Amino acid sequence: MAVNNLRKQSDQEEVINLAKVLIKGWKKLLPQPGGGTPAAKAKEKASNGDSGNSSDQGRGNGDSSKTISRQSSSASSHSFSSTNLDGIRERCKQMISNALKVSIPEIEGEEDLQDPEELAGIIEDCIYTEFCNTDNRYKNRVRSRVSNLQDSKNPELRRMVLNGSIAPEKIASMAAEEMASQAMKQMRKNFTKEAINEHQLAQTEGTRSNLLKCGKCQKKNCTYNQMQTRSADEPMTTFVFCNDCGHRWKFC
Structure with a gap:
């Protein structure tokens, strides 16, 4: 048949x-x-x-x-x-190979660069060996490698794979965060740092005291801040925040 x-x-x-x-x-x-x-x-x-x-x-x-x-x-x-299985694997190998062949002006004259076709075969074989089939997990892993390798803003990753700094077995299993460019890694680091600072600021802002009592929940778990809201010869205004019920008030 x-x-x-x-x-x-x-x-x-x-x-x-x-x-x-x-x-x-x-x-x-x-x-x-x-x-x-x-x-x-x-x-x-x-x-x-x-x-x-x-x-x-x-x-x-x-x-x-x-x-x-x-x-x-x-x-x-x-x-x-x-x-059908062989056809899918061959197309995936070709996609990885094409991503590795994207031109990098800085390394066009370099020697000892590995063959993109050979590297693509090893990378695809490692991915297939991990999942043992060509399901969505396999395809998503291949797409992630292709997307990062052909990224014009991240030529360093492609260069390191071609010159052997990153082994094909490693690139086959690297997380997206590991493959990101240095600029993207720095941006993520800054975002994380800002988020941590904002969280710490929200937790530590003001002075905690048990001498002040909340008029709403009658508890003494409060935090206060003092600010000069009037003329210099007037006392500062105290702003109080209840950490239990969230009630805010001020007194002079």
């Missing part, structure tokens, strides 16, 4: 002819209706004239034909699945 489909889809005369010859050869090996192969059937007729035995053997061979047909169909399905 698989070879016949190939024959129908192909536009090359040589492939079509070879497929026809192969199919005809296979047909000669298959049991014929009411008996075995043509040669076996002729021999059987010459040696055995009993029609009843021939009929029983024909039914047996018919069952054998069905079994062979099922096995052939199963093999064809397995062959199609393997072909």
